[in-house]
Amino acid sequence: MTEHQTLSSFLESWAGQDDLRRAVAATTQSLAESCCAIAEIIALGSLAGSLSASRGENVDGDTQLELDMRANEIILDELVDAPVAYLASEELELPVPINQGAPLYVAIDPLDGSSNIDTNVSVGTIFSVMPMKCDKGDAETDCFLQKGIHQVAAGYVIYGPQTAMVLTLGEGTHVFTLNPDTGEFCLTIPHVKVPEETHEFAINASNFRRWDGHIKAYIDDCMEGAEGPHAKNYNMRWIASLVAECHRIMMRGGIFLYPGDRRPAYQTGRLRLAYECNPIAFLVEQAGGAASTGYERVLDVDPTDIHQRAPLIFGSRREVELVNHYYKEVHPLQERSQLFGSRGLFHTG
Numbered sequence: 001m002t003e004h005q006t007l008s009s010f011l012e013s014w015a016g017q018d019d020l021r022r023a024v025a026a027t028t029q030s031l032a033e034s035c036c037a038i039a040e041i042i043a044l045g046s047l048a049g050s051l052s053a054s055r056g057e058n059v060d061g062d063t064q065l066e067l068d069m070r071a072n073e074i075i076l077d078e079l080v081d082a083p084v085a086y087l088a089s090e091e092l093e094l095p096v097p098i099n100q101g102a103p104l105y106v107a108i109d110p111l112d113g114s115s116n117i118d119t120n121v122s123v124g125t126i127f128s129v130m131p132m133k134c135d136k137g138d139a140e141t142d143c144f145l146q147k148g149i150h151q152v153a154a155g156y157v158i159y160g161p162q163t164a165m166v167l168t169l170g171e172g173t174h175v176f177t178l179n180p181d182t183g184e185f186c187l188t189i190p191h192v193k194v195p196e197e198t199h200e201f202a203i204n205a206s207n208f209r210r211w212d213g214h215i216k217a218y219i220d221d222c223m224e225g226a227e228g229p230h231a232k233n234y235n236m237r238w239i240a241s242l243v244a245e246c247h248r249i250m251m252r253g254g255i256f257l258y259p260g261d262r263r264p265a266y267q268t269g270r271l272r273l274a275y276e277c278n279p280i281a282f283l284v285e286q287a288g289g290a291a292s293t294g295y296e297r298v299l300d301v302d303p304t305d306i307h308q309r310a311p312l313i314f315g316s317r318r319e320v321e322l323v324n325h326y327y328k329e330v331h332p333l334q335e336r337s338q339l340f341g342s343r344g345l346f347h348t349g
């Protein structure tokens, strides 16, 4: 096997003697170790017990599965020795204190895509690392509600045919592949770049009737292909596993859209700002892509709640800019159909 720099040595040389960087490096290393343990359980599948057994509901009423809870416990146990003051998790109602006075806090989706676990599709862990010092106020709780631009590190681990960590420390985005023989993540793609342009979109099209008119108009124009205003034919992908979608986009470009829709619980989409949208946005921007809510840059959203949702549109930069343009300039589809007669997904004309 060829020689690759290990994650530990990469973190060590990045951190140098800087105190905050050393804390970020140690925290990333703890998360990497948690993810190795999670990868082992996932690779065992049913041999590790019933990973998809229901264990209750989280604060938002999502079903918590055995694997969600096991992943959460592994991460909590591992972070006890890390310079982390608080952990916020999808599986915990409130951030839990870990090490008082430590300089960082971590927001995490311990297991993303867990509803796919029985189908043997790639799932992941997503994390965001924030400083505990913040400009919002003096209370510790103020630090949980910082904008994504303040992240000092973000990453995800994808548990697929290979397990890989995709990490940014604010200086590009890098891919580290897990060598299961040594238990070490090794740098395989430094400075990964999301292609600027794409012909591939990913959206849950079954929600078409519930979307706002801007998204409807954009998707409708994608469906028009080479004859439509975008003047190109598209392919569609939908795995319903955010990390798997993001990794595909990292590797070969694309656009992913989870907009808000008319359902009462989905008005700002489905994905959580703190531990899904923000880390993905940081990673994608550091790889040359873009991430937007349709109205603003994801990293500029000012949060009011640790579990709040946000619309998420990310991927190849030019395509995300095109969607932003639909929000600003293009007639929503409802207005258009009044002007031009009936149009819509799968029956355009």
Ligand code: MN
Residues within 6 Å of the ligand: 109, 111, 112, 113, 242, 276
């Ligand atoms: Mn998730």
Ligand code: MN
Residues within 6 Å of the ligand: 068, 090, 109, 110, 111, 112, 113, 114
């Ligand atoms: Mn999850």
